[in-house]
Amino acid sequence: MRQVHPDYNESSGLVVDGSIRIAADDNPVLIGTECSECEYVVFPSRPFCRNCLSDNVSDVELARTGHLETYTVAHTGQDGIEPPYAFGFVNLENVQVYSRFTEWKERSLEVGDQVELVLEKIKTDPETGEPLFGHMFRPMEEEQ
Amino acid sequence: MTENEVAVINVGQSDFGELEGQRVTEFGSRAVREALLSSSVEPDDIEEAYIGNVATTAQDQTSVIGQAILREVGVTGIPVIRVENACASSTCAFQEAYKRVQSGESDIVLAMGVEKMTGVPTEVTLKDMAGAADAEVEGAMGMTFMGLYGMRANAYMNQFGNVREELADIAVKNHDNGLKNPRAHLQLNVDRDDILESRPISDPIRLLDACPMSDGAAAAVIARGEIAEELVEEPIYVDAAEMLSGNYLEEVEFWREELDERVAQKAYSEAGIGPDDLDVVEVHDAATIGELMHYEGLGLADRGEGASLVRSGDVMLDGRTPVNPSGGLKSRGHPVGATGVAQICELVWQLRGEAGARQVENPSIGLAQNSGGALVGEGGVSTVTILSNR
Ligand SMILES: [Zn+2]
Numbered sequence: 001m002r003q004v005h006p007d008y009n010e011s012s013g014l015v016v017d018g019s020i021r022i023a024a025d026d027n028p029v030l031i032g033t034e035c036s037e038c039e040y041v042v043f044p045s046r047p048f049c050r051n052c053l054s055d056n057v058s059d060v061e062l063a064r065t066g067h068l069e070t071y072t073v074a075h076t077g078q079d080g081i082e083p084p085y086a087f088g089f090v091n092l093e094n095v096q097v098y099s100r101f102t103e104w105k106e107r108s109l110e111v112g113d114q115v116e117l118v119l120e121k122i123k124t125d126p127e128t129g130e131p132l133f134g135h136m137f138r139p140m141e142e143e144q
Numbered sequence: 145m146t147e148n149e150v151a152v153i154n155v156g157q158s159d160f161g162e163l164e165g166q167r168v169t170e171f172g173s174r175a176v177r178e179a180l181l182s183s184s185v186e187p188d189d190i191e192e193a194y195i196g197n198v199a200t201t202a203q204d205q206t207s208v209i210g211q212a213i214l215r216e217v218g219v220t221g222i223p224v225i226r227v228e229n230a231c232a233s234s235t236c237a238f239q240e241a242y243k244r245v246q247s248g249e250s251d252i253v254l255a256m257g258v259e260k261m262t263g264v265p266t267e268v269t270l271k272d273m274a275g276a277a278d279a280e281v282e283g284a285m286g287m288t289f290m291g292l293y294g295m296r297a298n299a300y301m302n303q304f305g306n307v308r309e310e311l312a313d314i315a316v317k318n319h320d321n322g323l324k325n326p327r328a329h330l331q332l333n334v335d336r337d338d339i340l341e342s343r344p345i346s347d348p349i350r351l352l353d354a355c356p357m358s359d360g361a362a363a364a365v366i367a368r369g370e371i372a373e374e375l376v377e378e379p380i381y382v383d384a385a386e387m388l389s390g391n392y393l394e395e396v397e398f399w400r401e402e403l404d405e406r407v408a409q410k411a412y413s414e415a416g417i418g419p420d421d422l423d424v425v426e427v428h429d430a431a432t433i434g435e436l437m438h439y440e441g442l443g444l445a446d447r448g449e450g451a452s453l454v455r456s457g458d459v460m461l462d463g464r465t466p467v468n469p470s471g472g473l474k475s476r477g478h479p480v481g482a483t484g485v486a487q488i489c490e491l492v493w494q495l496r497g498e499a500g501a502r503q504v505e506n507p508s509i510g511l512a513q514n515s516g517g518a519l520v521g522e523g524g525v526s527t528v529t530i531l532s533n534r
Contacts, residue, residue, distance in 0.1 A: 015281075015284050015285055016281055016284065016285075019281075040393075044280065044281060050393060051393055069299070069396075069398060070298050070299035071295060071298060072291050072295045072298060072346045072347050072349075073344075073347040074286070074288055074290075074291050074345075074346045075344045075345055076288070076290075076345055076346070078286050078288065079267070081286045087286055087291060087295075088295055088298075089396070089398070089520075089521055091395070096395050096520065096521075098278075098281050098282045098285065098287065098520065098521070099285070100286060110302075111299060111302035112302070122285055122286070
């Protein structure tokens with residue numbers, strides 16, 4: 001199943017600059033920062049390590065799958081986002097990431113679910129009317 | 145530093161609700177006026193003032209809101225400091241005032257909070273509130289405050305089992321208490337089914353699990369203990385005043401009030417008491433799950449056992465440890481910058497036996513817990529203040 005929204009292209013706007021990119025295998029990947037001194041990982045990226053203050057840091061690709069820490073479905077909207085919509089926190093091995101969810105109506109969410117990263121339309125830019133893109137996670141098929 | 149005893153001389157509160165037609169300076173000064181008139185403190189006796197407020201600057205009112213309010217009650221020519229720390233702003237103002245008196249810098253200091261939330265465009269109010277979370281990812285990608293409570297509730301119920309009905313019972317309890325508080329915003333006679341059938345806001349949180357947006361102000365005059373003894377018959381002593389931020393570098397356990405646990409521990413140790421010694425408690429019930437998790441964070445119940453306090457009736461007005469006799473944020477209302485000092489007002493009235501129809505039986509030690517904001521799902525600030533009538 002395709003993991004990048006069909007309308008997304010190189011000139012599309014991201015909600016959080018530099019937070020996600022298309023990897024060599026055409027799948028999206030989240031970009032964080034890993035500290036070379038203490039191995040602390042943070043998302044989104046930062047110029048220095050908040051754990052040991054070293055600036056010996058570099059971009060790191062985060063895991064594409066993780067498990068659902070918790071979630072909710074919001075029934076009241078925010079500017080540019082049509083309710084209902086789901087969001088929560090995903091645990092990706094070494095970092096907890098806030099995310100919206102997609103395909104949560106088809107496969108209802110439960111804490112502990114395995115989820116995978118997709119690049120999706122997040123909202124409409126209230127000023128330009130153009131879509132803004134970013135990360136979402138979706139529930140994975142039951143394990144075999 | 146001289147360690148002085150600090151006591152509340154008197155308190156005042158405006159009505160909470162939609163104060164249509166009242167300027168923020170009007171209901172703000174009403175709260176201060178009440179606090180001054182009910183003691184023999186003159187405007188000139190106030191040496192400093194700390195004011196909690198979140199939104200007046202963003203609402204294009206004034207960024208010197210403290211001075212504007214105090215001018216209305218003749219309190220002028222003193223240091224006036226505004227404290228902004230999301231929904232805990234005025235507890236933080238109170239704690240700053242407390243430190244000034246405790247350190248011996250001043251003898252009599254005013255702490256207050258004020259907020260105007262109705263009658264301004266909803267998008268402005270929502271923007272003020274969204275500013276209390278991380279704006280870079282969560283806020284930009286649709287997280288809402290009730291969403292945070294929804295996430296907490298789902299994590300909690302996954303860990304400990306279904307407490308949906310007990311959450312509704314917390315809302316019913318707080319509305320019952322609020323009906324006995326003439327200054328409470330939402331005067332609602334509701335039962336469990338009303339809560340469970342109200343419209344969903346952020347699963348599993350429903351409309352009647354959530355606090356309203358209110359206008360209101362609250363004020364407290366505090367002083368060095370021996371001065372307070374001269375000025376009022378029954379000073380209410382401040383036995384602990386603590387606040388902490390979250391542990392943002394560690395993973396959040398959404399089913400646990402870890403921040404509360406840390407700040408409560410500090411406060412209990414400062415006051416030399418434990419949770420079993422409390423006679424009356426006010427907590428930050430912006431949503432019902434918040435109140436339930438604060439029971440556990442404050443040690444009133446073990447982790448996962450908060451709902452048992454609801455089932456046993458321990459937290460009811462006539463229970464072992466009544467929680468939110470004022471009606472809490474749920475019913476009294478939540479004018480964000482005023483909520484913390486409003487909790488202090490309630491404790492002072494309760495500890496003096498002046499709480500009328502909602503008076504709990506003969507309390508001597510009270511605790512107020514007030515939360516503000518969030519980053520990556522963890523609290524921005526939690527405060528615990530312990531008061532006693534000695
Ligand atoms: Zn480091």
